[in-house]
Amino acid sequence: MTPSGTTPPPDATAAPTPRSEDHSLWARVGRLVVDHPVRVLLVSLAIVLTPLLALPSMRLTHDTLADLPGDAPSVSGFDALAGHFPPGETAPLTLVIDDDEPVTDPASLRAMADLSRNLKRLDGVGTVRSVAMPTDGEVPDVEEAEEVGARIADFQERLEEAAAGAGQLADGAGRIEDGLATIEARLPELAAGLDDAEAGVGELRAGVDRLRTGVDQLAGGLRELRAGLVEARDGAARLRTDVAEPAEEAIREAWDALSEFTVGRTDPEYERAARATGEAYGRITGEDPRTGQQVREGYEGLAAALRELEVGLGEAVTGAGELADGAGRLDEGLAQLDAALAQLEAGLAEAGPGVDELRDGVARLRDGAGRLEAGAGELRRGLASGAARLEDSGFEQLVPGLGEDSGPFVVTPGLLEALPEVREQLGFFLADDDTRTRVFVGMSISPFSPAALDVVDRVTEVAELSLNGSPLEDATVAPTGISSFFHDVDAAADRDFRLIIVAVIIGVFLVLVVLLRAIVAPLYMVVTVLLSFGAALGIATVVFQMIGGRAGLAWWIPPFLYVLLVALGADYNIYLMSRVREEAERRTTRAAVAEATRLTGGVITSAGLILAGSFAALMSADLASLRQMGFATTVGILLDTFVVRTFLVPSIAVLLGRFNWWPSARSLRA
Secondary structure, three states: OOOOOOOOHHHHHHOOOOOOOOOHHHHHHHHHHHHHHHHHHHHHHHHHHHHHHHHHHOOOOOOOOOOOOOOHHHHHHHHHOOOOOOHHOOEEEEEEEEEEEEOOOOOOOOOHHHHHHHHHOOOEEEEEEEEEEEOOOOOOOOOOOOOOOHHHHHHHHHHHHHHHHHHHHHHHHHHHHHHHHHHHHHHHHHHHHHHHHHHHHHHHHHHHHOOOOOOOOHHHHHHHHHHHHHHHHHHOOOOHHHHEEEHHHHHHHHHHHHHOOOOHHHHHHHHHHHHHHHHHHHHHHOOOOOOEOOOOOOOHHHHHHHHHHHHHHHHHHHHHHHHHHHHHHHHHHHHHHHHHHHHHHHHHHHHHHHHHHHHHHHHHHHHHHHHHHHHHHHHHHHHHHHHHHHHHOOOHHOOOOOOOOOOOOOOOOOHHHHHHHHHOOHHHHEOOOOOOOEEEEOOOOOOOOOOOOOHHHHHHHHHHHHHHHOOOOEEEEEOHHHHHHHHHHHHHHHHHHHHHHHHHHHHHHHHHHHHHOOOOHHHHHHHHHHHHHHHEEEEHHHHHHHHHOOEEEEEHHHHHHHHHHHHHHHHHHHHHHHHHHHHHOOOOHHHHHHHHHHHHHHHHHHHHHHHHHHHHHHHHOOOOHHHHHHHHHHHHHHHHHHHHHHHHHHHHHHHHHHHHOOOOOHOOOO
């Protein structure tokens, strides 16, 4: 009991208790989860599991042309060519056959003819051009000289057609190079956007730091104010007990003595003394001793006024303490926000090198397209020159019966022996020592489609089988070209993605175990984060692939999305569950979940909305892959913020109760 008799203010360091009368949004959410954990769990699981049904239909695409706006010049050119030629003709798959012996030997050339014929029969293959079949013709029986002579008859026409086809190939390669150049030019915009986002997060962290400094100063001022109010309250109490009350008693005694002193009333000074004493009596006690009336309305005396002042100062002390406590809670929330922004800043910094690697890959692909264009140009000039030489050579006189109806042209050992000039014109397919040759395979499907990647495997397998048992059976068969490049990229990405998945899961799980000193809670926290990632991919598949009609999602989206969502989802769960663990020190796990939801809901939701809004800006980009990334990331963050962290994880924690903290000692308590 203080000198004034009032109750001292509550200790600001005392443990907070659940406020059942709190009707704020997050308090109601916490009570909902605690009161109906099973219903909340089932509804939350339905929300995050339903999009997973679309994952089996998800396809990944490397179609760089489809990533560009529909009015891009390279896209228009590609569409124009696709209306007249097989889609794969503009970006053929190239097989390189490398051996120690010349491929122009008769037996080796026959093996190349068989290889060309077998490749021509494959599904997804439209045209095949090789040293044995430069004009995409059928391979005849090379043992029948009469048929060989008939095939050679229209060699000149076929060479001219091959030259025209090579020109079209060069034109298509040039358009692809233009498209890749457009993509390469747009990639710096992505890198700049990531840099701007990182700088913005840095500025936001600086603002949060300044705000925390101001909050600390406010809390210090409030503590000093409270101390001053305590001193003022105690001073008012002492003034009342030590001055006002004794003065009131003394003035009453003085008045009573003066009233009883009847002898002195004849003294002329008596009336003046009585009047002065009565006025003093009224100022101290608040009433006129002669009339018994209050000297001033509402004034009940000095002691009563000091008592009211003392009570008011006591209430001010309590209010100052509550304000200081509120400033401390505000500082905790700002600290959590700063930690989340630090994680975001680190994630944006890690995303920069990935964009640089993508830009390097596009640059290499563009260089390859340029070389393909140059090589196709050389092929066109060589074939055209060969056709002109053949026209001037009088070749029809060498083989009787040749005419315009002799069938498609096929190079045979006899032809190379009879016409050395033909060997020179086929130099585009052969290296200088004839031990290395290349086969151009034009697909009947888009070379960027997922199906084209499967054709790469079948073409390589058929090539190795076709050369088996021939002089070229030990030759190295290596596919190259755009489809082969993306085939290797896809294989490497799958391998790296599996490694990333395992590494991130193990790393996040170990951090959660160390932080929460438990095993059960980290297990379901990791699973819920993975569910959020899968749901985001499923929704993106439905929106862009099933509804939007896209061939699939960009191949690089799953690993980038996985790293971002797992890191951010784990952060939000850490903020929630670490608070639950702190609250569980002084209350049951159920009550701790409700209190932690109330205390962290606003801060975590604000951070999630800020981050989702930042990534939503990517949906305004011209590149389709950036729009897909922005949409998937935004959906994943919102799911994690409003479903996983708000309802799913708390409901599981409520149902598990003390088993959340197994095997720590806390699991033995309620």
